[in-house]
Amino acid sequence: MPAAPVPEVLSAPLVVEFPFTRSLGPVQSAFLTGLRERVVLGVRTGDGRVMVPPVEYDPVTAEELRDLVEVAPTGTVTTWAWNDHPRRRQPLRTPFAWVLVRLDGADTALLHALDAPGPEAVSTGMRVRVRWAAERTGAITDIACFEPDEDRGAPAVAPAPHDGVFTDPVTGIVAEARLDYTYSPGRAQSAYLHALGERRTVGERCPDCRKVYVPPRGACPTCGVATTEQVEVGPAGTVTTFCIVNIKAKNLDIEVPYVYAHIALDGADLALHGRIGGIPYDQVRMGLRVEPVWTDGGRHPDHYRPTGEPDAAYDTYKELL
Amino acid sequence: MAHGRDPRDVAVVAFAQSDHLRRTDDLSEVEMLMPVLHRVLADTGLTTGEIGFTCSGSSDYLAGRPFSFTMTLDGVGAWPPISESHVEMDGAWALYEAWVKIRTGEADTALVYAYGKSSPGSLRDVLTRQLDPYYVAPLWPDSVALAALQAQALVDAGETDEDALAAIGARNRAAAAHHPHAQLRGTVPPGDYQVRPLRTGDCAPVGDGAAAVVLAAGDTARRLCARPAWITGIDHRIEAHALGVRDLTDSPSTRLAAERAGAFDRPVDTAELHAPFSSQEVVLRKALGLADDVTVNPSGGALAAHPMMAAGLIRIGEAAARIHRGASDRALAHATSGPCLQQNLVAVLEGDARE
Numbered sequence: 277m278p279a280a281p282v283p284e285v286l287s288a289p290l291v292v293e294f295p296f297t298r299s300l301g302p303v304q305s306a307f308l309t310g311l312r313e314r315v316v317l318g319v320r321t322g323d324g325r326v327m328v329p330p331v332e333y334d335p336v337t338a339e340e341l342r343d344l345v346e347v348a349p350t351g352t353v354t355t356w357a358w359n360d361h362p363r364r365r366q367p368l369r370t371p372f373a374w375v376l377v378r379l380d381g382a383d384t385a386l387l388h389a390l391d392a393p394g395p396e397a398v399s400t401g402m403r404v405r406v407r408w409a410a411e412r413t414g415a416i417t418d419i420a421c422f423e424p425d426e427d428r429g430a431p432a433v434a435p436a437p438h439d440g441v442f443t444d445p446v447t448g449i450v451a452e453a454r455l456d457y458t459y460s461p462g463r464a465q466s467a468y469l470h471a472l473g474e475r476r477t478v479g480e481r482c483p484d485c486r487k488v489y490v491p492p493r494g495a496c497p498t499c500g501v502a503t504t505e506q507v508e509v510g511p512a513g514t515v516t517t518f519c520i521v522n523i524k525a526k527n528l529d530i531e532v533p534y535v536y537a538h539i540a541l542d543g544a545d546l547a548l549h550g551r552i553g554g555i556p557y558d559q560v561r562m563g564l565r566v567e568p569v570w571t572d573g574g575r576h577p578d579h580y581r582p583t584g585e586p587d588a589a590y591d592t593y594k595e596l597l
Numbered sequence: 598m599a600h601g602r603d604p605r606d607v608a609v610v611a612f613a614q615s616d617h618l619r620r621t622d623d624l625s626e627v628e629m630l631m632p633v634l635h636r637v638l639a640d641t642g643l644t645t646g647e648i649g650f651t652c653s654g655s656s657d658y659l660a661g662r663p664f665s666f667t668m669t670l671d672g673v674g675a676w677p678p679i680s681e682s683h684v685e686m687d688g689a690w691a692l693y694e695a696w697v698k699i700r701t702g703e704a705d706t707a708l709v710y711a712y713g714k715s716s717p718g719s720l721r722d723v724l725t726r727q728l729d730p731y732y733v734a735p736l737w738p739d740s741v742a743l744a745a746l747q748a749q750a751l752v753d754a755g756e757t758d759e760d761a762l763a764a765i766g767a768r769n770r771a772a773a774a775h776h777p778h779a780q781l782r783g784t785v786p787p788g789d790y791q792v793r794p795l796r797t798g799d800c801a802p803v804g805d806g807a808a809a810v811v812l813a814a815g816d817t818a819r820r821l822c823a824r825p826a827w828i829t830g831i832d833h834r835i836e837a838h839a840l841g842v843r844d845l846t847d848s849p850s851t852r853l854a855a856e857r858a859g860a861f862d863r864p865v866d867t868a869e870l871h872a873p874f875s876s877q878e879v880v881l882r883k884a885l886g887l888a889d890d891v892t893v894n895p896s897g898g899a900l901a902a903h904p905m906m907a908a909g910l911i912r913i914g915e916a917a918a919r920i921h922r923g924a925s926d927r928a929l930a931h932a933t934s935g936p937c938l939q940q941n942l943v944a945v946l947e948g949d950a951r952e
Binding site for chain 1: 626628634645660661662668671673675676677718721722726730731732733734738742743745747748790795838839841
């Protein structure tokens with residue numbers, strides 16, 4: 277048997293998107309609805325400090341906080357960082373400064389972007405004001421960014437109490453998220469996929485327990501060692517167990533009901549999954565002998581169909597259930 | 598100090614790590630991890646079947662592979678089922694869980710491992726997904742940007758400047774000059790600003806890697822290791838999660854964890870600090886009150902190699918390995934997680950008095 281060669285490394289783009297619909301509590305709802313109405317709200321803690329953005333529980337005492345106040349849309353930069361290369365989805369497309377801004381009337385700082393011509397125009401302590409987004413939905417991005425506000429000093433106005441009540445309050449947000457990857461499956465799975473391209477199914481044998489894993493994952497889960505020896509299995513195999521699918525899957529052009537089965541390919545010590553075709557769904561049975569059916573351009577068997585051989589005896593596959 | 602008298606005293610008895618590389622396209626996660634597991638077990642002479650508890654740290658978001666930790670379990674021989682757990686955190690926190698398991702008498706030995714394969718994705722963007730989803734994550738502030746805000750706060754406070762930051766990067770990589778596993782070693786130019794004031798040289802390299810540690814209790818530790826690294830204290834603490842609430846120039850959570858771990862009871866001779874940015878070493882030194890004669894990051898620290906989810910466990914492993922080979926008697930190891938040193942773990946390790 278040949279030792280597993282190092283295959284050409286496969287890779288493919290992989291996009292993971294996970295939009296979460298998140299509900300807002302009473303404080304976050306008031307804050308984000310306020311932004312929609314161009315009002316910035318904070319919350320007062322037990323010791324009289326004003327937190328912007330507001331939270332529902334005091335970070336020190338864990339006391340519930342509900343005492344909302346309105347603060348100014350102007351403030352002071354407490355620290356900054358110049359970003360010459362804005363990344364996709366960040367607030368501005370041109371170079372900008374990340375800033376923490378303590379709004380007038382607040383005791384804590386808010387993270388956002390500052391639109392400025394260059395790093396020489398930014399300093400800690402500089403005065404800035406909110407630039408509102410033209411279209412506002414009740415989100416932190418309703419603040420498009422901050423911009424320099426050199427003319428005025430900090431107003432000596434105390435934050436005003438606010439009931440946090442708005443018409444049509446925002447009660448939830450959809451948190452969009454998308455991450456882009458270049459997926460590489462590694463040595464064992466690359467070899468498996470290369471072989472499938474030639475319509476062969478190749479597993480790997482554990483050097484200790486001699487079991488053949490299909491598809492191979494590179495390691496024997498019983499022995500905890502690398503599987504090193506390639507073994508071609510099948511093409512025919514035995515249905516070890518199966519289920520009848522009665523619910524049509526989205527984006528899948530297969531008529532229900534159909535049978536989805538565990539199939540132990542000849543020579544494999546682990547069953548893989550596949551659809552059974554070429555036989556009425558109610559005639560599929562444990563022990564049925566099947567073989568793969570390939571379609572033009574298909575990179576894996578489309579389904580498995582009966583070979584016409586007699587059924588396998590239960591004893592020949594009972595360890596593979 | 599008599600270690601291991603209490604049968605439930607816990608020691609690090611072995612440590613191994615992979616080479617840390619920018620990419621490992623030819624390896625799946627389990628293929629990357631397995632040699633490390635075999636090496637750490639070979640060090641102790643234990644087989645996987647003799648390990649009482651196994652705990653790992655990793656994050657599926659790095660490589661975009663759901664349930665990747667179940668795949669890497671193949672590498673420890675998890676069938677028939679073993680006593681096992683996982684944290685979606687740095688492996689230092691997996692080690693904490695294993696330490697609790699041994700202290701409470703549930704196990705006498707534990708295998709702790711961690712791995713991170715950051716090369717398939719864009720790490721700076723991936724890490725935005727750990728932030729507050731309401732007020733912060735929609736702005737996609739990347740990990741370097743947040744560290745740069747902290748660095749500028751330190752510069753404004755007069756705690757450091759860009760030259761001092763560059764010197765920290767240079768010192769760490771010089772320390773790693775002969776480290777067989779480091780990703781960046783020797784002289785590395787400061788480079789351009791990534792997010793000002795942080796330059797490329799102020800930032801940990803992005804890459805792939807894995808590490809593993811074996812823990813053992815009392816007499817078992819003595820049997821498995823000539824000079825066990827006894828964990829005399831370990832604790833972890835967290836900051837308030839809103840960055841604008843924190844004083845970014847300080848790390849009270851590190852100080853509290855160190856105090857609870859007994860770090861201030863007696864001086865340490867070595868400190869392995871998990872500072873993915875040069876500026877964060879400034880914060881940690883201050884929070885821990887390290888004296889000038891303490892050897893900081895003899896391994897080169899996170900600025901020489903930073904496999905996500907493993908770099909904190911590696912700090913504990915490197916400190917322990919120094920005790921194993923007699924280069925340290927009492928060492929502090931620190932691990933961090935989250936933006937701007939959000940969460941911090943401190944462990945104190947000691948070797949037996951030498952004859």
